[in-house]
Amino acid sequence: MRVARLSLHDFRSYPEVEIVLEPGPSAFVGANGQGKTNLVEAIDYLSRLDSHRVSSDTPLVRAGAERAVVRAEVVRGDRTALLELEITPGRANRARVNRAALPRARDLVGVLRTVTFSPEDLALVKGDPSDRRRFLDGLLVLRTPRLAGVKADYERVLRQRNTLLKSARSGRYTNRQVDLSTLDIWDDKLATLGGEIVAARIALLHDLAPFLVESYRTVATRAAPDRRDVTATYRGSVVSDDESPAGVREALLAGIEERRRDELDRAVTLVGPHRDEVELVIGDLPAKGYASHGESWSLALALRLASFTLLRDDDGDDPVLILDDVFAELDEGRREQLAELVGDAEQVLVTAAVADDVPAALAGHRFDVHAGKVTEA
Template sequence: MYIEKLIFQNYRNYSHLKINLHPKMNIFVGKNAQGKTNILESVYLLSTGKSHRSSKDQEMIKWDKENAFIKGEIITENKKKVIEIGLSKNQKKKIKMNGVPLKKRGDLLGQVHSVLFCPEDLKLVKGSPNERRNFLDQEISNLRPRYYYYLLEYNKILKQRNFLLKRIKYKNSFKDTLYVWDQQLVEIGSKIILTRIHFLKKINEFAKNLHTEITNNLEQIELFYQSTVLSNKEDIKNIKDVFQEKLKKNQIMDIQRGTTTIGPHRDDIKINVNQIDIRSFGSQGQQRTAALSLKLSIFELIHLEIGEYPILLLDDVMSELDQNRQNKLMDSLKNIQSLITCTDLNFLKENYPIENQVYQVKNGQLSMFS
């Protein structure tokens, strides 16, 4: 899988850009705030239908324009996919694949796979539970688009239940309808929990091997799914039963607080290294290595599931890694397409065996590096 061509119109700081990418390594070098990350963001956008750094589509439109356009031509399984995304300050985002409009962002998921590494990945380890849930949910959705719709449905039900809890606090008669939302929450929420548990198990197996290799057998990593439902069985019926029981047990507290205190929206991933919770007790080096192991695990899992390697996006991460971790990351680039941003080329060894193309980026303009 690789991107053959990218075209921008009024996207971020690019008035117009057309670039034919190398099927292997593409390096974008330049000073900060020149537009390097914007190129990687566009690939992530074509893969997921959203930005990895902005929740507002309007922020991706050039400041003095009303609309923006991003197009990618992708070769996958010897087939070409053309994905076009139109952004507007006044209308909803429009997505087309091979000229056919897609009704929902979820219809784009699973069409193109990419894995993004960036300095902010440290939040996966030391950030809030929400960071880890979002990471897990996004990666599952990319491989299992149906899961994305589970999340949408669950969040709608959760919003309605929380609204009802607030009303019950002031008018107890509304309590009679709470069981309806409880049943729906349990039905969808249990599917989310079970899917996450199974997915995390697969990541865990890859992470163990990768982390041991990166740390030269000095560290062992293990990932645990921490559920507020606390079911010990990977059985959908058991999870539903425990979930329902916990909702009843927490009902008074939920009404007092006006919010649902248990469910997949409150779950977390625990990351242990040598049996120690590194979120609380790990060094920054250990936390960074754990984040690298997590992302590389996703990379390998995608290859296992779809038979192709995803496109690898490395946003200014080489300067954050020591030599050993740089070498491990570079070793993973041999048979795939990668897009790398950097401020210098110190990480690129002379006579490096991977074919590559280097671009100079300056003020939203690209030129071949010489």
């Protein structure tokens, strides 16, 4: 799988730009603030409808414009598809494949698959549990696109349930009676959707584990010859011996019932996949708080490389690999090692502020990016 052509209209800093891309590595080189990351962000956004840089759509639209449009020709085997996404802040985005409108923008998820490694990925190790949940869910919907809908439905139910809990707490202080009869309905919906998400996350982590171990061993070898193995364990807000969706659903219902009083007191849902954690351990110690800076970088990179290998292993097609401004953070040994690891990928897109930071094996086709202009070097 690869992107053959990228076209942007009012996306980030670009009023208009069109680029033809080749198989293999391509490097976008330019000083900070010139727009090189915006190019690969657009490709990544087409894949997941999510940005690795921001949490809302508003910054994706050029200042002063009403909407942005991203188009890409995607080649998979002997087939080519034209993907189009119209991004309008405050309104539902619209998507097309080969000029045919999709019922929902999220139906575009997974048509193009990407794996992106960027400086922000250090948060996968050092950040909050939400960073690791977001990583897991992003990979989850690329493997099983329909789960994007399940996740969206879960978040809607969670908002509704929290609103009801807040109303109940407010009623205590105003002597206003709040009807809680619908809470059981929201409990059931939350547990049903949450059970599917948690079961899928656990299964994904199980599939990812051997690739993560191997990736970390490979990445960390030069930096630490006496390297230790890494493990990733799912820590849920409830524990279920039965890890099927139905089994997790029953455990969630029991957990909700047990914490009902706490939830009414705090006016927030305390049980569900939105409270869960992925614990990363290097050797015998949690990576968060104990891993060195180098170990944290190695682990973050290993998570992305393992994701790439898992997606490739699913159907034999390589996802598009994006390395966004990472080489400045790596020493020469890790740069060369990373280049060796990904050199056989069908398409690798690299951004860098300095051309010399890009290993020769990934220099490939080079584009210079300056003041919003993209020219082939």
